[in-house]
Amino acid sequence: MAKVKTTFFCQNCGAQHARWQGQCNTCKEWNTLVEEVVEKTKKPKWDSNVDDSSTLVQKRTPQPQLISQIDATEAPRLDTTNLEFNRVLGGGLVPGSVTLLGGEPGIGKSTLLLQVCLNLPFKTLYVSGEESAQQIKMRADRIKKDTPNCYILTETKTQNIFKQLADVLPDVLIIDSIQTLQTNVIESTAGSVSQIRECTGELIKFAKETNTPVLLIGHITKDGNIAGPKILEHMVDTVLQFEGDRNHTYRILRALKNRFGSTHEIGIYEMLGHGLREVKNPSELLISQRGNSLSGTAIAATMEGMRPLMIEVQALVSTAVYGTPQRSATGYNLKRLNMILAVLEKRAGFKLGQKDVFLNITGGITVDDPAIDLAVVAAILSSNFDIELSSQHCYSAEVGLGGEIRPVSRLEQRVHEAAKLGFENIIVAPSKQQFKDAGINVQAFSKIEDLVKYLFS
Numbered sequence: 001m002a003k004v005k006t007t008f009f010c011q012n013c014g015a016q017h018a019r020w021q022g023q024c025n026t027c028k029e030w031n032t033l034v035e036e037v038v039e040k041t042k043k044p045k046w047d048s049n050v051d052d053s054s055t056l057v058q059k060r061t062p063q064p065q066l067i068s069q070i071d072a073t074e075a076p077r078l079d080t081t082n083l084e085f086n087r088v089l090g091g092g093l094v095p096g097s098v099t100l101l102g103g104e105p106g107i108g109k110s111t112l113l114l115q116v117c118l119n120l121p122f123k124t125l126y127v128s129g130e131e132s133a134q135q136i137k138m139r140a141d142r143i144k145k146d147t148p149n150c151y152i153l154t155e156t157k158t159q160n161i162f163k164q165l166a167d168v169l170p171d172v173l174i175i176d177s178i179q180t181l182q183t184n185v186i187e188s189t190a191g192s193v194s195q196i197r198e199c200t201g202e203l204i205k206f207a208k209e210t211n212t213p214v215l216l217i218g219h220i221t222k223d224g225n226i227a228g229p230k231i232l233e234h235m236v237d238t239v240l241q242f243e244g245d246r247n248h249t250y251r252i253l254r255a256l257k258n259r260f261g262s263t264h265e266i267g268i269y270e271m272l273g274h275g276l277r278e279v280k281n282p283s284e285l286l287i288s289q290r291g292n293s294l295s296g297t298a299i300a301a302t303m304e305g306m307r308p309l310m311i312e313v314q315a316l317v318s319t320a321v322y323g324t325p326q327r328s329a330t331g332y333n334l335k336r337l338n339m340i341l342a343v344l345e346k347r348a349g350f351k352l353g354q355k356d357v358f359l360n361i362t363g364g365i366t367v368d369d370p371a372i373d374l375a376v377v378a379a380i381l382s383s384n385f386d387i388e389l390s391s392q393h394c395y396s397a398e399v400g401l402g403g404e405i406r407p408v409s410r411l412e413q414r415v416h417e418a419a420k421l422g423f424e425n426i427i428v429a430p431s432k433q434q435f436k437d438a439g440i441n442v443q444a445f446s447k448i449e450d451l452v453k454y455l456f457s
């Protein structure tokens with residue numbers, strides 16, 4: 001009987017160690033090494049169980065080419081017919097690409113990809129290792145979509161999956177989820193570091209050699225990171241994050257990594273009983289009804305990738321009950337909030353050092369755009385004075401350490417979005433651009449003191 005060979009893998013970075021030790025030498029994390037059974041045999045290729053005569057197997061040997069002789073014509077993307085999904089991907093699915101979709105349990109990952117699968121005009125294979133075919137059919141009936149192009153397979157062995165791929169010959173492959181797959185090459189259990197790495201490697205080889213796009217669903221840990229080794233995110237071409245509060249209906253799809261497009265685009269969905277609905281105009285959802293104005297509320301014109309958004313900024317300033325004032329920010333960088341408060345105290349003379357300041361970005365989204373700074377200033381001062389701001393005003397400018405108001409990029413798109421939603425005034429920094437025919441009054445201020453006089457005098 002052959003001796004069972006084991007080794008130790010780091011659950012954080014996937015590094016291999018000959019023996020157990022407290023700290024990983026590669027990523028320097030503690031208590032992340034786990035023992036797994038390995039078999040030091042020659043690893044078969046993904047197509048070893050597929051008939052050589054199958055059209056799925058394309059035997060070719062790569063040859064070196066001069067860079068001047070390489071055809072740089074971009075392959076046409078596959079249209080998913082889902083505008084939000086296409087936007088985040090950069091225009092559609094790239095042939096031969098591998099996309100990893102992560103998110104919390106119950107957030108709607110399987111629903112999103114099944115909905116995409118049902119709407120695709122191409123032949124697709126949906127492989128599920130978590131649900132039965134009957135459960136998937138019940139979900140498909142709720143989505144109320146029926147298509148002759150969608151095939152369902154409940155399997156966890158990669159060797160069996162590749163055999164079925166040779167028979168079906170799909171144009172798109174969806175795996176739900178990568179943590180449930182298992183290959184015969186590795187003897188460890190499904191979901192282990194070595195199994196995830198090896199199964200992903202086989203799927204990547206399949207995608208590149210057959211030019212078939214592959215979509216993977218991945219679980220996440222309690223820290224919000226995708227379960228498995230960090231190398232998993234480096235292996236795939238695109239990493240998508242599906243996030244949102246399960247107690248609310250809105251979901252946000254954002255790209256954390258994208259080799260074929262921008263990582264600044266977001267897609268917004270609304271979870272309904274019959275599936276996910278694309279939100280084509282998110283600005284109307286991210287701002288509340290402007291009929292009843294309250295102090296401490298301001299509207300900011302921001303950008304997420306190429307999409308302009310109007311979001312509502314809420315601030316609450318109150319006298320500190322305890323000795324140390326509290327500073328809290330939801331959806332906004334807390335360090336930047338502290339910087340703005342220091343600027344208001346040093347440059348504008350407002351004594352906020354002994355007051356609690358709470359800031360909230362409505363809609364459950366996180367904003368990194370510096371153009372929101374001016375709206376944050378207006379909301380804080382409005383709450384501090386307890387004076388309502390005009391509901392017809394919106395703001396788009398950056399605030400510097402000297403109290404100056406600085407211009408931001410793509411101002412024209414922000415102005416037109418504000419005009420489209422019916423705002424009468426937008427307050428920005430001085431610039432050379434002219435917006436005479438924009439349908440909105442554009443007002444420019446160079447210092448915070450001038451803005452304070454205009455809003456509260």
